[in-house]
Amino acid sequence: MHSQKCDNTLTGTVRDFHDGNILVNATLSVNGYDIYAISDFDGKYTLDGLCAGFYTITITHPECEVAEFGIDVNGNLSKDFKLEHHTEELSAVTVKGENVNKGSSSSAETVLQSATIEKYSNASLGDALREVTGVSSLNTGSTVVKPVIQGLHSSRVLIINNGTRMEDQEWGVEHAPNLDLNTASSITVVKGASALRYGGDAVGGVIVTDISKAPSKDTLFGKTILSGASNGRSLGLTTSLLKAYKSGLYFLGQGTTKFAGDLESPDYVLSNTGLNERDFSLGFGLNKFTYGFDVYYSFYDSEVGILRASHIGSVSDLVRAINSGTPNSITDFTYGIDAPKQDVQHHLAKISLFKRFENAGKLSLDYSFQQNNRKEFDIRRGDDKDKASLDLQLTTHTLATNFLYDAATDLKANLGLEGSYQENFPDPNTGIRRLIPDYEMYSFGAYTTVDINLTDNLRLDAGIRYDYSQIDAQKYYQSSRWEERDYESDFGDLVVDRIDNQLLVNPVFDYRNFSATVGAHYDLNSDFDLKFNLSTASRAPNPAELFSDGLHHSAAIIELGDLRLDKEQSYKASVEFNGQLGDFSFSLNPFYNQIDDFIILEPNGLQFTNRGAFPVYEYAQVNARLYGIDVEAGYRISQEFDIKSSFAYVNGEDLDRERPLIDMPAPNLNTTLSFFKTEWNNLNISLRNQSVFEQTRFPDNDFDITYVNDGGQEVTESVAVSEPPAAYSLLYFASSIDLNIYKQSKLTLGFYIDNVLNTSYRDYLNRQRYFVDDLGRNFRIQLKINY
């Protein structure tokens, strides 16, 4: 070796090979020399003082296998290292670093980790997501819970279950997501449309659930959670087991069973609100360094009772319910579930493959199959008594491929294609005209996204996506409806057949949607960071918005779709500013969302039947805008005590009519005081106050109706359906402690009280607020064993 200057530098980033995540605090040491470095907050490292020649570098990281890399140095070099990153499934000593961005690096997003998810083991996905500031829920009672992200829900919020977009008839406001949250090891909420990989129509946002990743080592571990609650006298059991081998092979299995009887408000039993749920999932796969595959199947089966008092036959029933303030049907507690009820099954089967190409990136291919069977039972007469009123089977096949380019240090790009075929079959044996018609839908999407590290503290990202979809439906219309809608002039050529008083129509509609995102993520210094994101999303009308046509029993309204609807397009700007000032930390997330041709359901007159008059609600399009802010603040009082507060506000306006949008979440404030002491077996005690303000911005949809009162008099009365309920405050108590029961096993005991003061309240976003008070006090206990 000739003489040389030993002043070469090796720089780069340490990343997780599986997902490209940066790895913070990885130790890099040059074998045989006293040269080492630790990767910083951005995963970056610098090794100085290298001579020209061949070196072996050992990299260690608390969550990874030790790895050695050989490198030839001749001058200053840049080299990224990828480590096999193990998620810390076992006894979760180390909290996993920040997840890979589901949206773009500039999007406002929040991740719920398994510790939070486990607290809601016996509840639903929607309940757990309320932990996220800016996420509320649209409920039908307490068991049908739909997430609302910054004021938007249903078809505007995509739910990605282990990489697959859920196709579970999410358009219905009474249709909760059909997935067991116990399958998720983490849940990410992206507040906006920047997660283009998952769809271009996320006007509201995207919720991504991930299952446990198997480590590449010989291990067997699992956990079991047993939960019980006083309200509803419920019991839930969930258990999961994962067997992994050093070769990368793994097997996992998981199952959940829950049951609950009638829930109770402070003053009365909420009759027929029980729940029965059984779910399981199975998977196996191989995760090698450069290639692998996953096979996954999950099954969800739930039977949910719908409050008996909310099933009404006519508007005069509704008027009586609103005026009386108490439900008209209260029976003793039972575990039995009668009509009205929902009976839903969801199957998801998935095969994923990936292959990593050196100096290029990772190519993945996913095929998924989903089948959703939804039966809804109403109170019926005669031979139809035990027949479902609604019986839909939705089948979806999706094939998707994505290429992730990550060979360059400062540039990461995704290119993807996705195609899907969907078929809806409403069973005619219900004997009730179909709410959603038979249809076939083909869709195709293509996207590309890039993420660039412009400087050490500035990252830029951008993405575009194009979607094409075609819906080919076959629907029977009543002749009277077809005429009343004045469809003959516009859609007369779609009529296939005219039979007695019905028409068979074959609408075939195409939609072309364009969505895009652009943003920046700037680290001011180690304590402050700022994200700015602009996104546009485009959503085609869903089958309910196009085709629904009939009576809604829980609202006593006639709901009418409109064949004339076109896509809606949103333009959203969001800023997230996070900071830390000593023991004080904060996060501010203001947003502005302008939505052109926003599809709303609004009242339009009355319709008369032999059951009296019903208000008619029609789908229509208006220009709308939403703005608001999510705020979080925390203060560490001492080693043991801290206090956290979060506040969310949304303001929605129908710009065409200059009036507020309906169903916007009321401003809400949560404050939690926690005590935590590691030395006392991780004893954790917290007290939370949840204050929900009164929603003062609402559209006046009250209508006058003439009906016969109990005394036989015809009276004309305004039906007060619009006014939101009063503000309320609830107190929650939570406590948990860890006990080591055996070498590898840990027992966590939890005791919780919800609505400690047994406060009577009603929530604006609960569709049963006309009929009953919300839940009363609930004592819950939870036993968790990790092994």
Add this chain to the structure above:
Amino acid sequence: MKTIKISILSLIALIGLNSCSSDDDSTPEIINEEEVITTVEVVLTPTTGDVVTLKSIDLDGDGPNAPVLSISGPLQAGILYNGAITLKNETVSPAELINEEIEEESDEHQFFYQFSSNLDASVTYTDTENDYLSNGSTNPVGLTFSLQANAAASGSFTVTLIHEPNKDASGVAEGTLTNAGGERDVEQTFSITVE
């Protein structure tokens, strides 16, 4: 190699699944709703004089067309009428008589007949559950009743059918709606004249 094999297999599976589901372009079956009550007919037969018939026909059920009401003539004051109500579904042919279902489930149904306050008239039930179910129950159903108006006047007469009423609640057996609960399957008001 393994991955390639699996990817080929999955593609085959996809094509296979797709081709079986896209075959069925069959026309969906038409549904003629069985439960819809298109026709409410009240026949009032007096001890002497003309029969009075009150009818409400709504052939498109929950569709946009309003029911068509017809009243054959005025009632006579001071005359006792024997009343009977018939519910039909005329969207199917032959028309389905819904009374049969009400009779079979007469413990879960009850008709209520009400007059506006400017009419001095009353209705008395003339049937019980026991007539249809032989269950020993004396709770009324209201498929038959007697009606008498005492003085000449005009006002409204309302027919209500409640599904799953609380028949044991106070006043319900006497035909008072206040505590009946349940949900309305029929609610129709006729403008009647008593001469």
